[in-house]
Each structure stands twice: as structure tokens, then as C-alpha cells.
Amino acid sequence: MFIDRYPSFTKGRILKTEMLDSLRDYPRHMLDIYYAGYSDGILTGADISVGEHTLTISRGIVKYGGRLYVLEQEQELRYESTGRETVIKIRFAEEPVVRSDMTAYTADIVLDENVVLQQGELELGRFKLKQGARLRMNYESFRDMSTEFNTLQFVHVRYSGYAQSTMAPIIMRRYADELLRSGSSDPHDITFAMLILNEGTAAFSVIEHYVAVRLGAERRPMENTQLYESLRRILDHAASRSGDRFGRGGDLRPGGMQRVLVD
Structure with missing residues (x-):
């Protein structure tokens, strides 16, 4: 049966384990059910902003291996001008950290010059920064978003979508x-x-x-x-x-109408 259950904390009542379990499990169950059919990838947040020497990753939620991982506080990473392609990765630990009162599945954000994602990795972005240049993400156009050097790129980033990841x-x-x-x-x-x-x-x-x-x-x-x-x-x-005020541009489809200019 469907149920909406929450504990009642009132004066004089005994604090029961069941009441604390309800607080622990309710938000977790809600998120797990809501995103059950979604693929691995970024669910929300985890946006990147560029500083002079650091990258700042905002709070966010990602899904990997059927688990939801939350970045509760923004994180800074220091980067350098190497001239080599560098990927900003989330690297998930192979085993959880198990303590007497807590089990934690963890993941770190790292910079890696291995551009091929390995098992247990998700990409947040990538760049190739020349010596003496400044990293940027103030794009001049859609085409500029894939500029090879000195530009933070998101083309390869996977955002979580229903059954299949999608574009940023x-x-x-x-x-x-x-x-x-x-x-x-x-x-x-x-x-x-x-x-x-x-x-x-x-x-x-x-x-x-x-x-x-x-x-x-x-x-x-x-x-x-x-x-x-x-x-x-x-x-x-x-x-x-x-640029054609009569709207007579060519057709992208094979065999479609093409515009002919006569001098």
C-alpha cells in the first residue's frame, strides 16, 4: 500500500529507533524512487566557474551505479597551464567506507590528463590550457564552445536523463x-x-x-x-x-533545394 509516514516528536514521548529510521529513510526513498529510471550522470548542480588559478564546483547531485552522490559544499581545484588536455573527473571509490554507525560511498573530484574515462569515473568538463594563457568560459558563440585551447568544454559531459544520458x-x-x-x-x-x-x-x-x-x-x-x-x-x-532577406537559403537535406548565386 502507499503510505505517507512521519514521526511525531512531542513532549513526554519516548524517542524510538523507528522514529529516527523514518527521518533517515524518507528523503532517501523519495529520491531513489524518483530517479530510479534515470541514467548515470549529473542530475543537478555541479556547475563549474573559472577563477585565475582555481576551478570552483558548485553543490550538486550526480548518479552513478544506481546511487545518488551529493556534493554538499562547493569545492575548489587548482589548475595549471600544461598545454595538455585535462579532464575534470568525479572518481568513485571502489569500496564504501564502513564504520560502526555509518556506511559511506564516496567520490573525489580530480584533474586527470588521461582523457579516456575509466570504470568508476564521470566527467565534469575538460580543457587544454597553453602556457601564459587564461582559461575562459565566456563563449562568443555556439561554435566557440568547442575551441581547442584555453576554453572550458562541456561537449563530453553526460547529464542524467531517463534511460539514457544527455547533453549538458x-x-x-x-x-x-x-x-x-x-x-x-x-x-x-x-x-x-x-x-x-x-x-x-x-x-x-x-x-x-x-x-x-x-x-x-x-x-x-x-x-x-x-x-x-x-x-x-x-x-x-x-x-x-x-543573410538572405527572401529566406531562400539552401536545404540541408540530400537533394534539397540549393541556392545558386549568379554574378
Whole structure:
């Protein structure tokens, strides 16, 4: 049966183990049930801000191996200019810390130059910083979000989604904003952009379907990097069409109408 149970702490009553168990288990059960069908990845928070010599990771919740891990206080990491690609990783401990009164599953945030994620790791972002340069995340455009050097990138980051991880909201919101500002009149573009701006991101399968429709191709499984490149192609096309006051830009689909310029 369904139940909503909570303890009553009143004067004169004996404090029972069952009452304390209820306080312990209720929020945990609620979160576990709510996110039961979600994939591994970032659920909320864990945003990164860039300082002159440090990265600050905000409070957040991530899911890994069916468990929810909470970062209760923001954390700072010191970074250096190495000229080599560096990944900001959450590294989960293989075994829990067991004490007489507590069992804790832990994870640390580290900087690692091994760009391949190993078992027990999730990515928060990556960068390649040249000597003497400053790390930045004030992007000039959607295309700029994948600039190789001196730029904090989120293309590879996995956000938790229902059954499958999805793209980072910071990427998808930038795409949706630029797509609408491009003046695209394609109904797929408008609907998709409105969905993203309202929700922050979309299920990975929804993004794949949108890309397939806009490119006139069959939907196929894609990695984050492939999806990002496809979105960039669609956005570049929409931006190029905005320069044509008659809206007669070419069609992205194979065999679609192409604009011909005659000098």
C-alpha cells in the first residue's frame, strides 16, 4: 500500500529507533524512487566557474551505479597551464567506507590528463590550457564552445536523463538561443528551441530525432561529439540563411533545394 509516514516528536514521548529510521529513510526513498529510471550522470548542480588559478564546483547531485552522490559544499581545484588536455573527473571509490554507525560511498573530484574515462569515473568538463594563457568560459558563440585551447568544454559531459544520458544544458541552451536569434522559420527549429529553453535540455533520443529530421537522414546512434557537430552544422546553415532577406537559403537535406548565386 502507499503510505505517507512521519514521526511525531512531542513532549513526554519516548524517542524510538523507528522514529529516527523514518527521518533517515524518507528523503532517501523519495529520491531513489524518483530517479530510479534515470541514467548515470549529473542530475543537478555541479556547475563549474573559472577563477585565475582555481576551478570552483558548485553543490550538486550526480548518479552513478544506481546511487545518488551529493556534493554538499562547493569545492575548489587548482589548475595549471600544461598545454595538455585535462579532464575534470568525479572518481568513485571502489569500496564504501564502513564504520560502526555509518556506511559511506564516496567520490573525489580530480584533474586527470588521461582523457579516456575509466570504470568508476564521470566527467565534469575538460580543457587544454597553453602556457601564459587564461582559461575562459565566456563563449562568443555556439561554435566557440568547442575551441581547442584555453576554453572550458562541456561537449563530453553526460547529464542524467531517463534511460539514457544527455547533453549538458549549457550547450543546449546556447544552441537554442542562437537558433532563435538566427531568424530560422523552420517549424522543427522553433519547436525544438522552445523546448530547450523551457526545459534546459532534452532527452538524447529527442535530440537525435531532431538532427535526423533537419539533416534528412535516418536516425542513428551518436556520441556527444557527433551530435554537437550536427547541431553546429544546422546552426551554421540557419545563420547563413538569415543573410538572405527572401529566406531562400539552401536545404540541408540530400537533394534539397540549393541556392545558386549568379554574378
